[in-house]
Amino acid sequence: MSLDSFFDSLDDESQFEAWRNAIKQKLIHLKNIIPPDNHGERVYVGNTIEYITGLTLLSGPFMANSKEVNLYTKKQEIVKRLKQCNSYYKKFGH
Numbered sequence: 001m002s003l004d005s006f007f008d009s010l011d012d013e014s015q016f017e018a019w020r021n022a023i024k025q026k027l028i029h030l031k032n033i034i035p036p037d038n039h040g041e042r043v044y045v046g047n048t049i050e051y052i053t054g055l056t057l058l059s060g061p062f063m064a065n066s067k068e069v070n071l072y073t074k075k076q077e078i079v080k081r082l083k084q085c086n087s088y089y090k091k092f093g094h
Contacts, residue, residue: 016057023052023082030085034092041088048081 010018031045055074 013057020052020055024049027052027085030089030092034088038092041092044081045085045088048085051077051081 027045027049031042031049034042034045036042055078
């Protein structure tokens with residue numbers, strides 16, 4: 001069994017948890033390699049970790065019936081944060 005087929009066999013919630021955990025590990029590593037003098041960058045990465053941690057996967061029926069959830073805005077925020085963190089990795093990574 002390849003890893004892809006294993007991942008594909010997981011339900012949406014499990015796939016989401018795997019994604020979130022992988023991203024959090026990478027962000028924690030990034031935060032650890034940023035020099036202490038770069039306080040702003042370290043805080044931004046820490047805030048991004050908290051943001052990712054607070055995300056939940058919403059069920060299809062809930063999303064279809066919810067008027068309050070602005071998923072597009074959340075997606076934009078995630079993309080913005082991860083792009084910024086990626087630029088920090090390019091700047092401080094090894």
